[in-house]
Structures are given as structure tokens and as C-alpha cells.
Amino acid sequence: MSKKIFDFFGALVLLVLTAPLFPLIALWIKATSPGPVMFRQIRPGHRGVPFTLFKFRTLIDGTGRPLDTVLPGDQRVTAPGRFLRKTHMDELPQLINVLLGQMSLIGPRPFSIKQTEARVREIPSFARRLDILPGITGLAQIRGRKWLLKRGLRCMSRLDLFYVDHERCLGLNLYILFKTVEIVLRGKGV
Numbered sequence: 001m002s003k004k005i006f007d008f009f010g011a012l013v014l015l016v017l018t019a020p021l022f023p024l025i026a027l028w029i030k031a032t033s034p035g036p037v038m039f040r041q042i043r044p045g046h047r048g049v050p051f052t053l054f055k056f057r058t059l060i061d062g063t064g065r066p067l068d069t070v071l072p073g074d075q076r077v078t079a080p081g082r083f084l085r086k087t088h089m090d091e092l093p094q095l096i097n098v099l100l101g102q103m104s105l106i107g108p109r110p111f112s113i114k115q116t117e118a119r120v121r122e123i124p125s126f127a128r129r130l131d132i133l134p135g136i137t138g139l140a141q142i143r144g145r146k147w148l149l150k151r152g153l154r155c156m157s158r159l160d161l162f163y164v165d166h167e168r169c170l171g172l173n174l175y176i177l178f179k180t181v182e183i184v185l186r187g188k189g190v
Contacts, residue, residue, distance in 0.1 A: 021089065022093075026056075035057060039054070039055045043112060043134065046134070047130055051097065051102040055093055056089065057078075057081070059076040059077055094136045101133075102133070103134050103136060107133050108138050109138055109140070123153065125161060128161055129164060132167050138160065138176065139160065139176055140159040141180070142176055
């Protein structure tokens with residue numbers, strides 16, 4: 001089975017299973033903070049082609065600080081946002097991006113255009129991440145945020161490039177998928 005078919009049917013099944021949560025999450029977000037339910041941001045996709053990434057909004061904007069960077073204890077994170085981030089449910093709308101063919105279930109996480117440009121200047125090979133579709137989860141993400149922060153951008157880039165080189169490996173994709181499910185069920189950070 002090709003990865004494209006796996007992505008489409010995997011996203012479709014997950015979307016059907018989680019669809020009942022969408023209106024509940026939307027009501028919770030609207031009831032607790034002003035602003036839209038969805039966060040949308042243009043990100044570089046496959047071959048750098050821009051696409052609109054969807055997420056449930058977890059922040060209150062208005063501070064003037066970039067929405068790309070959220071540090072632990074950030075006061076902009078809403079009450080529903082804390083829960084959605086901890087459970088990774090803020091990422092559920094990205095299943096729509098997968099169905100639209102803009103993302104994959106598994107691949108390097110897409111950064112903002114500005115962050116991507118800065119990282120390519122720092123590490124030119126970082127641009128190779130754009131050789132494949134960005135993903136909802138990836139090899140770098142299953143290591144965890146603390147692990148990545150401790151080891152830095154070059155380490156994350158090496159993991160992403162390893163995945164780019166082995167994207168079609170069924171065993172690797174299944175490993176990442178099962179580790180992601182385990183991490184989400186345990187409430188750990190992907």
C-alpha cells in the first residue's frame with residue numbers, strides 16, 4: 001500500500017472517529033476566550049509550496065509576541081488550550097490537511113515560513129525536509145520536546161533527514177505511528 005493511500009484512509013478513519021469532538025472543542029474555545037476557533041498559518045509544504053495549516057486555537061493573541069513560539073507557562077495559553085496541547089487534540093484539524101494532500105500523517109513537522117528560512121540559513125541541509133510532505137508526527141517528535149530542546153536543532157534535523165531518506169520504510173512508519181499513539185495515550189509530549 002502506498003503512503004498516500006495509507007495517509008488518506010488513516011486520516012479519514014481518524015477524522016470520522018474524532019469528528020464528534022470538534023463541535024465540543026469549538027464550543028469550549030468560544031466560551032472561554034474571544035477569537036476564532038481555528039488557528040490558521042501559512043507553512044511551507046512539499047517542495048516549499050505554501051499551504052494553510054489548521055489547528056484548534058490554544059492562545060489568546062494580542063501580546064504582539066510571535067504565535068510560533070510558546071514557552072512553558074506562557075500566559076497566552078487558554079484553559080482549553082492547556083488541555084488541547086497536553087492531549088495533542090489541537091492538532092486534530094490537521095487531518096483535514098492530510099485529506100487535502102498537503103500533509104502526511106508521518107513526516108517532518110512544518111515550521112512557519114520565517115522559521116524555516118532561518119533554519120535553512122543556519123543548516124542548509126534543513127531544506128531537504130521539504131522534499132516530502134510535512135507530517136502531523138515524525139521521528140523527531142516521538143523523542144519528545146525536552147529531548148529535542150536539550151540536543152538542539154542539528155539533532156532534530158538529522159532525525160528528520162533520516163526520515164526523508166527512509167520515508168517509504170513500512171517498519172519505520174509503523175514504529176513512529178505506534179510510538180505516537182503510546183505517547184498520546186500516556187499524556188507525554190510529542
